[in-house]
Amino acid sequence: xxxxxxxxxxxxxxxxxxxxxxxxxxxxxxxxxxxxxxxxxxxxxxxxxxxxxxxxxxxxxxxxxxxxxxxxxxxxxxxxxxxxxxxxxxxxxxxxxxxxxxxxxxxxxxxxxxxxxxxxxxxxxxxxxxxxxxxxxxxxxxxxxxxxxxxxxxxxxxxxxxxxxxxxxxxxxxxxxxxxxxxxxxxxxxxxxxxxxxxxxxxxxxxxxxxxxxxxxxxxxxxxxxxxxxxxxxxxxxxxxxxxxxxxxxxxxxxxxxxxxxxxxxxxxxxxxxxxxxxx
Amino acid sequence: xxxxxxxxxxxxxxxxxxxxxxxxxxxxxxxxxxxxxxxxxxxxxxxxxxxxxxxxxxxxxxxxxxxxxxxxxxxxxxxxxxxxxxxxxxxxxxxxxxxxxxxxxxxxxxxxxxxxxxxxxxxxxxxxxxxxxxxxxxxxxxxxxxxxxxxxxxxxxxxxxxxxxxxxxxxxxxxxxxxxxxxxxxxxxxxxxxxxxxxxxxxxxxxxxxxxxxxxxxxxxxxxxxxxxxxxxxxxxxxxxxxxxxxxxxxxxxxxxxxxxxxxxxxxxxxxxxxxxxxx
Numbered sequence: 001x002x003x004x005x006x007x008x009x010x011x012x013x014x015x016x017x018x019x020x021x022x023x024x025x026x027x028x029x030x031x032x033x034x035x036x037x038x039x040x041x042x043x044x045x046x047x048x049x050x051x052x053x054x055x056x057x058x059x060x061x062x063x064x065x066x067x068x069x070x071x072x073x074x075x076x077x078x079x080x081x082x083x084x085x086x087x088x089x090x091x092x093x094x095x096x097x098x099x100x101x102x103x104x105x106x107x108x109x110x111x112x113x114x115x116x117x118x119x120x121x122x123x124x125x126x127x128x129x130x131x132x133x134x135x136x137x138x139x140x141x142x143x144x145x146x147x148x149x150x151x152x153x154x155x156x157x158x159x160x161x162x163x164x165x166x167x168x169x170x171x172x173x174x175x176x177x178x179x180x181x182x183x184x185x186x187x188x189x190x191x192x193x194x195x196x197x198x199x200x201x202x203x204x205x206x207x208x209x210x211x212x213x214x215x216x217x218x219x220x221x222x223x224x225x226x227x228x229x230x231x232x233x234x235x236x237x238x239x240x241x242x243x244x245x246x247x248x249x250x251x252x253x254x255x256x257x258x259x260x261x262x263x264x265x266x267x268x269x270x271x272x273x274x275x276x277x278x279x280x
Numbered sequence: 281x282x283x284x285x286x287x288x289x290x291x292x293x294x295x296x297x298x299x300x301x302x303x304x305x306x307x308x309x310x311x312x313x314x315x316x317x318x319x320x321x322x323x324x325x326x327x328x329x330x331x332x333x334x335x336x337x338x339x340x341x342x343x344x345x346x347x348x349x350x351x352x353x354x355x356x357x358x359x360x361x362x363x364x365x366x367x368x369x370x371x372x373x374x375x376x377x378x379x380x381x382x383x384x385x386x387x388x389x390x391x392x393x394x395x396x397x398x399x400x401x402x403x404x405x406x407x408x409x410x411x412x413x414x415x416x417x418x419x420x421x422x423x424x425x426x427x428x429x430x431x432x433x434x435x436x437x438x439x440x441x442x443x444x445x446x447x448x449x450x451x452x453x454x455x456x457x458x459x460x461x462x463x464x465x466x467x468x469x470x471x472x473x474x475x476x477x478x479x480x481x482x483x484x485x486x487x488x489x490x491x492x493x494x495x496x497x498x499x500x501x502x503x504x505x506x507x508x509x510x511x512x513x514x515x516x517x518x519x520x521x522x523x524x525x526x527x528x529x530x531x532x533x534x535x536x537x538x539x540x541x542x543x544x545x546x547x548x549x550x551x552x553x554x555x556x557x558x559x560x
Binding site for chain 1: 396397415416418445447451452454455456458459460462463464465466467468469470471472473474475476477480481482483484485486488489490491492493494495496497498499500501503504507508511514515517518519520521522524525526528529532533535537540541543544545546547548550551552553554
């Protein structure tokens with residue numbers, strides 16, 4: 001296929017690289033000429049674009065918008081003016097509901113996407129081949145979404161070695177609020193609590209603390225951006241979370257070890273389901 | 281040194297193995313004859329004991345009580361009747377305050393200990409050489425603790441490749457409540473919350489969820505045992521944790537992204553201090 005990737009950061013760069021390797025013709029656009037030069041030198045892209053207008057009058061199969069989430073809609077509005085109606089436009093933003101509805105209204109060829117992979121690093125120099133190997137890649141069509149676009153993206157997702165998962169945009173947002181956005185704050189509150197204990201706690205901390213605190217010690221801009229974009233779903237999950245924790249607190253106060261044991265037996269089983277899903 | 285290890289599970293077995301390798305004469309005692317037979321066949325111990333009474337009238341430098349936490353005090357009470365006053369008796373329980381005071385009252389040669397390492401596995405077959413390599417090993421003396429016992433244990437800890445950290449028993453319990461016991465419930469509540477979302481959440485979950493949920497999906501018996509043994513300190517930490525989370529909820533409701541960003545910038549810096557400690 002003939003593909004344009006708009007925004008060559010970690011995600012855009014890694015997608016472009018795998019698609020180039022899979023034999024597609026991939027062009028890249030970045031605000032920073034240094035970035036496109038690096039991407040072309042590394043063989044991440046076949047050619048570079050300087051502005052969206054250059055996409056006009058040419059035959060593109062897929063345009064992937066991989067900008068920061070705040071620039072996705074303005075970019076799609078601009079693309080709708082220049083690309084053919086048969087061009088599939090997609091994005092990689094981690095929140096989908098209202099964004100997908102607005103983008104589809106602007107651009108009939110739009111299909112929302114969200115690859116569930118990443119690293120703590122940022123920028124084109126963090127791009128890597130095989131980043132999405134074995135990962136889930138969510139696609140969030142609306143009833144009016146074009147079948148052609150879905151099929152093209154399913155093919156491109158297979159070329160990444162990833163697994164396409166088709167789901168409703170609002171259900172996607174609820175799910176990622178629970179498994180991706182909530183953990184950031186759960187983990188950050190743990191770091192804040194442990195820090196009140198002073199240096200002894202830091203010296204005694206070992207692998208359990210390291211793992212539980214990882215996402216709360218991650219990229220602040222990313223954590224806040226997700227909370228902002230998925231505010232209502234995150235608040236709902238935070239409320240459910242606090243109810244579980246209040247129940248735990250009551251049981252510990254009461255010395256209700258049987259209920260606490262039953263809870264940990266249940267969460268042990270539940271987590272095994274998750275691991276089973278991922279290893280299959 | 282001449283050492284007896286009482287209780288040959290993951291911790292007792294791994295300690296015995298490293299000390300045997302370091303050239304000490306290590307005898308083991310287990311309720312299960314199968315366990316001592318395996319330990320002797322593998323070269324984990326040099327000899328086996330059938331009951332505590334066999335320790336009487338012989339010259340032991342160190343007796344390490346590695347039973348489940350509920351059996352530590354009864355074992356030490358029985359040991360105090362049979363071992364010489366110059367024998368150092370230690371334990372490996374993960375909660376120290378009142379246990380150390382009671383054990384010291386029972387047995388003048390007692391020195392509380394807590395190696396900060398482990399795996400999810402249990403039993404002698406999970407024992408491994410080098411389990412404590414690079415780990416912190418807390419020692420929690422009281423003012424009346426014998427210097428000879430501390431020195432012997434510091435030597436044995438060096439032989440494990442671990443780092444001895446001397447701290448107050450009650451401060452130890454506060455610190456482990458924050459960095460080891462609290463994370464279990466923080467993580468379990470996350471699994472319980474995500475499970476309410478159904479299978480889509482499990483399919484979208486990736487490495488961030490995997491890490492944050494690990495200790496909440498661990499050994500239920502261990503998690504409840506620690507809550508039971510360290511109830512008051514854990515409740516205090518849980519309260520502090522809930523206050524941090526309530527603050528985060530308010531900021532998300534208010535859309536106070538600046539305060540949320542400042543918090544994540546702080547937790548990012550704080551966690552880097554922890555990583556620095558561990559890698560040194």
